[in-house]
Amino acid sequence: MKKANSTTIMKKKWSLKTFRRYYALSLMAVPAVLYLLLNNYLPLLGLSIAFKKVNYVDGIWKSPWCGWDNFRFLFLTPDAYTITRNTICYNLVFILLGIPSAVFIAILLNELRGRFLPRLYQSSLIIPYLISFTVVGYIVYAFLSPDYGIANLFLEKVLGREAVNWYAEAAKWPPVLVFVNLWKNCGYSSVMYLAAIMGIDATYYEAAMLDGASRWQKIRYITLPSIQPVIIMLLLLNIGRIFYADFGLFYQTTMNSGLLHSTTNVIDTYVYRALLTTGDIGMSAAAGCYQSVIGFVLVLGANLLTRKYSSENALF
Secondary structure, three states: OHHHHHHHHHHHHHHHHHHHHOHHHHHHHHHHHHHHHHHHHHHHHHHHHHHEOOEOOOEOOOOOEOOOHHHHHHHHOOOHHHHHHHHHHHHHHHHHHHHHHHHHHHHHHHHOOOOHHHHHHHHHHHHHHHOOHHHHHHHHHHHHOOOOOHHHHHHHHOOOOOOOOHHHOHHHHHHHHHHHHHHHHHHHHHHHHHHHHHOOOHHHHHHHHHOOOOHHHHHHHHHHHHOHHHHHHHHHHHHHOOOOOOHHHHHOOOOOOHHHHHHHOOHHHHHHHHHHHHOOHHHHHHHHHHHHHHHHHHHHHHHHHHHHHOHHHOOO
16 A cells, blocks of 8 residues: 555656656647647537537527437438538549649659759649639639630630530539649648658668669659658548538539539538528538548548558557
């Protein structure tokens, strides 16, 4: 008993001593901890809205519970299959094309020599990520406008074909949305891979050069294996958001055209339109809860598979 008490006292003394030693770093961490508590953990109390029939007169806490009624909105609606299919398929394509494209851009930037050109290209690639989707929507409209769009002028004047009413033909929008997503996000994603590439020990490349390795062999046997942990980590995080859709991409870029809903309507845009119609925030909270739970399960599953085949690359 005395031994246990002495151990506890030693731990307390050690913790106080450690805190006093690193109190400056602890104080620096306070804003970040408060941000996480207020922005990430405190809103978790709002999950109760997903199981309530919110009455604005009584308030959120006094509103009656409704069980799973809010979730039935997503699963029993006639559009449930369409919005789920669109959300999953688009995100799968974004992952399959986005990660290799970002890695390819990062490798190209790393191969550039000098100071001016790499910085110029890197800044140019990040600019699309900083543009809001409201502006992106009008840029896309400048290309696809039925009357004065650049795409239709090219079809008519150069190829001699009829103009296309892009905002009325849903089948033509999947490749457009994929291209816009890649154009907007690949530059920003490549920065993370470029940082990982720049962290590779230069002696590996020097040894490979002495052995007569070509540039492609250096990339294949040194660069790609070295950044593999970063690729897997970002892949797992993207899998966790496979049930989330970029609202601006699917709502602003398509100009909210009702004729395109069969191929552009996703869970986020569907809930938003329904919220505007019914004003039921419980339904919106249920959709967010559903997306979060599924994403959490997918991250755990993907991490278990990663740990099974490559334990050193697992997140946890």
